[in-house]
Amino acid sequence: MAVSVAAEWSAIANRYYRKQEIYRMAWHNVELSGHKVACARFGGMIAIIRDDTKIVRLRSEPARPKLLIFRSSGLLVASITWDRPGGRLIAMGWSDEEILHCVMQDGSVFRYDVHGKLLPDKVWFGQECWDQGIMECIIWGNGIVCLTEANAVFCIPDLGSPQFVKLAQLTLEDPPHCMAIIEPQHTVSGSVEVLLAVESTVMVVDGGSIQDQGTTIGPLGKMVASPNGSYVACFTHDGRLLVVTSDFSKTISEFDTQSALPPEQLIWCGMDSVLLYSDDSVLMVGPYGDWTKYTYDEPVVLIPECDGVRILSNTFMEFLQRVPDTTVSIFSIGSTSPGAMLYDAYDHFAKRNAKADESIRMVGSSIPDAVEACIDAAGQEFRMELQDTLMRAAVYGRTFCRRFSKTRIRETCKTLRILNGVRDPNVGIPLTLQQLKVLTLPVLIERLVNEHKHLLAIRMSEYMGLSPETVVVHWAGAMITAATSVPDPELCNLLLEKLKMYSVSYAAIAAHAYRNGRRTLAALLLEHEPRSSEQVPLLTSMGEEEKALGKAIKSGDTDLVYFTLFHLWQKKSPSEFTRAVQDKPLARNLFIAYARQNEPDVLKKFFASIGQLHRVGELLLWEAWAQSKNPVTRQGSPLQGPRIRLIEEAQRLFSHSKEHDFEAKACDEQARLLKIQQELEAKTGKAIFVDTSVSDTIRTCIVLKNHREAQRIRVEFKVVPDKRFYWLKVLALAYIKDWDALEKFSKERRPPVGFKPFVEACLQEGQTSEALKYIQKLSDPEEKAEAYAQAGMAKEAAEVAAQAKDSEILGRLKLTFGQSTTAAALFDSIRDRLSLQGG
């Protein structure tokens, strides 16, 4: 440590700034002048292409320009001959996803990934833009704004789904002096605001409106909004640099550059100073009008970062930043802050100098602050040996602390390892700690995998305890894309060997393989996917519907089965579909359940094609039944015709096989019944017969006193058994209270069902006196006693029961008559009598 760290700082007012070289560029023969240069934020890629608008002396290079992509350290990643149509290249810029966007004069946008591969999707600014031609264009992390020759402003607000919109149209005769944007995340409306310097004022344009800020600070030669969008730095026509609030209501600071020529580049460094680049010198202006100047002997490009500015020249990459407070407190000359004391103490300690003890005593009780300061300062350093010394100082100090969080030191060490890892020229991402915090580790890892630094990415994921899945899946994808000549099984084994170590989505990898035309490989990989819900959709989209169907069935998830069924159905011919489904019961059942509701005709054909004619018959019957329930088709006898035809057709189908005799017979009977009912309705003029059962029809006839018809139906459907006919008739006669007819009927012949139905029918209608006639004829004493009881004749009931010597009945009878005490007493006395006899 020969030279003091602070010797390299430059002071502006009370602040220190430092400019450190990060890389000596690895490239050769790159000349920034006369080229368009686009550098991605957060230490990302650099794209360079010859600027057609400038005259350049060609050395040994070809006449056609080349698009070159480098890492920040100057390592070449891709070199492609530029052959895009669309006129002049207006602007080039990287999005947050590290995709290079090249905006052409005609409004088309070409997109390249970091490897210089042109992305296929077409992005453009529309016909109107094409007609007018683009004049100027600004690209930010997630969008593009462009100004046409006709002074119209267009915008692609989201590069994720690149749809263009036209912003409010302003009518200008001359083009604006300059243009700037305030990014959507900083505006009130949440959409991008475009600032246009017109005459002496500034117009703010967004999706719906144009607002004249009514300021007179202009005409402005250059504008740029601060990183947080709340200020705008403006360069006026008379050479003053103004910082104003973003609504142009208030001027914060003013600085006279004494040069009327607008700078080539105007850029914010952090939040509080502004850089102007022109004529090989960078002028830095602080918030209070203090300034400093750096001169260069070659052209440079300024790249704004959230905590400073990177400066790129033909030979080096520098980082200019305000010196962090803790670093100042440790290294500023003559500092006596605890951090500085500890650092000093460690310095002595490392040199085995006894003064170390004295120094550490001077820190006293502020040791924890001192340790914290050293840790913090270590994090801010680019130079590894300085990081190392600071961390050692911190660890040295910690031994004097009672309690100091070990994790704080460990975490910083880990983060530093990450930072140093990516800063390595071979990776070339010169992030600061602050930038890493803003960018976040997962995004950094995503960037690494996009740049094909898989090994580093997975080591970092594992080191920092993140899931390696994204890295592994991307790696596998990249392998598949690259290994076009490796045969499928070999490649599959190659992949599996690594994939086995992690739990990853095989489906995602298989999908990638499929998109790359490696069908067989995709199928092989999918075999290893445990999640059916991932496996099945991919198999279907690969055209492997039948395999998908098999997997879906195995999963037990009926929704997946339906999903594949619908695909099959759409893609295959009916016969192919039938073949696929026929021998898979679950698929077949689900299809039938769906089709029964929604595609009855398809289902009929399906059944017919697999020779299940009886199922077709069932469907026809179902239709006939549905008609009977439908109020429209139900009304009026003539409409029964189609139903009968349906039923008869069903019968024909059922009779094809002997197994379905039963159904065939039922159909036959129903068709006949409907005809008879239709006749009956015509005869009686009452629409009460259709759709009742045979029994009901007979009963209705009896109720209507049409005994002849009742008899006719009974004969027609000779299966109606005697017993049932008796019950039907008895109940019907009782229902119409035709007691004479009932009695006559009882005497016709000895009823095959006995007299019980007569008794029950009368009692049901509350005709005790009629019932008595038949109770007497009952032969079974139990039935008789029960009947008496039901008729409310307790004494008779008891006596019959007594005759039958049945005490069980008596007990139950007693319960029935429970409420009446006299009856209860009666039963008790009889039972006593019984038990005496029995005993």
Added chain:
Amino acid sequence: MAQLPPLENAPINLIGLRKEAQLDLVEALDSMRGRKLLVLDPKLSGPLTLIVQISLLKEHGVENLSHLSGDPIQSDCTNVIYIVRPHLTLMKLIAAQIQHDKRNQQERQYSLYFMPRRSTACEKVLEAEGVHGGITFGEYRMFPIPFDDDVLSLEHELVLKELQVDGDPTSLWDLALTINNLQSRFGLIPNVKGKGDAAKKVFSIMKKMQEEQALTTPEGQPEIDTLILLDRQVDLVTPMCSQLTYEGLVDEFLNINNGCVELDPAILGGDKKVKVPLNSSDKLYRDLRDLNFGVVGGILREKAASMKQDYTDVKTTNQEFSDLKKFVKKMHALPEMTRHIDISQYLTTFTRKRSFMSRLIMEQTLVEGQEYDICYEYIEEMINKQEPLISVLRLLVILSVTNNGLQKKHFDYFRFVELLQSYGWENLFFINDLERAGLLRKQESKSNWLTLKRGLRLVVSDTDDSNPKDISYAFSGYAPLSIRLVQHALHASGWRGIEDMMKLLPGATFEERQVKNRVKFKREKEKKSSVDGRRALVLVVFIGGVTFAEISALRFLSAQESMKHDVIVLTTKLCNGTSFLQSLQTNPLGG
């Protein structure tokens, strides 16, 4: 609006479960801003009343609530949320409503929430009807609905039909997901036993799901110790028998729906129908529900008498305030007491009927399996009298199942001559479906019912109803087969002890252990021995429905001294023989 069951005494945190269901519903409602119309699947509105109260719906902008039907939407709300089960027939209704709005140029926003999850087939129907694009879709996860401290139900009544008739096992997938969700809440259940093909399938789906997505279970001892999966196909006899417990009888004659019974003014007095919640928050009901109805009258009489005695004491003697206070407290139970006296009196009018008695005798004869001829005769007479079809079928099903099918001559005779001619030809579909579901069959081989009856002691005579010794009290002599299986499963030797019997019953049998990983398993085992005094919790899952009497029998089991288990029931539906058979009855216009 009925009160939600309190669930405070549940052996696992059911209140939390219900709370989550509420939150999910609220989230669904809040997905649409402003006031909205909530259109519910008619089958869902009942169960949902056991999860949320109307006031909560109102707080979240539900202005109107209607049932999904064939009629167009009658509301000026521009936001409509449908919550439905993914049934194909309902989709046509929704499509019709949206199309109607379109024709009338009524602009509305539609959200459609499927319970428990989105269905490709349903969305296909909406697509075909041209309304798919205008709907925002969502899922309302299925939660088992807590009916009481120990009863959970999915209230999915079509499980039997979908599974056995249509061959669509979607409900098994849903059930497996539900059980896995319970496991992720209450811990991986170490012991799993199951009987029947559906049980086997559910467990295999559960395992497959865990394979695909690791189940995250809470740390520590699992709260549920044993899972018993029972396929209803294993025991189709029990639900067909008349339930003879108090709760069972109330359900048979008055129908308990969604934990409530609707009582006619004729029963309670007053001038309109009253909905009475029936759960353990009613202390008297909690004491009575599981008893054989035969003893309920006596207990009520006793309680009334003691109250009367208290009353006379209060009137005649000088009593301390504390005694008075006790008395007044007792008086609070008076409305409940009168209510149950009214209900049981009403039930007596049925149970005293000779027809009821003879039906019970018939059921008993059938499960005894000795004599079939008088049963055939009895059933024939029922048909002749045109007694309700379902009531006839309940007996026929017992006959068919215990006898391994009806003899061919009887089968054709009943099927054709009797049922179709008497009740109408359209029952052809019903009877075919019963046949597919294994409820009504042609006899093909000899029945092994008698062996089962003996081996599992299914008929236990001379029970003392007031002091029962066996689960057979719930059916006055018949021990429900399903519960007997649970009893054996919890026995030390498990089902291995009755291996021969298990083989005679349909479907696969399995007893397995689930372990997180080997190391943990060891530790759990050690732990277990140290906390031996704890009562283990058993989750009994009935796939296809369970009756109240069976639940009562389970409660009786767990109350036995020798039992070291508490039981909690999860069923796809709370049912009785009638609703069980009705679920197979179809209507050509949907359903």
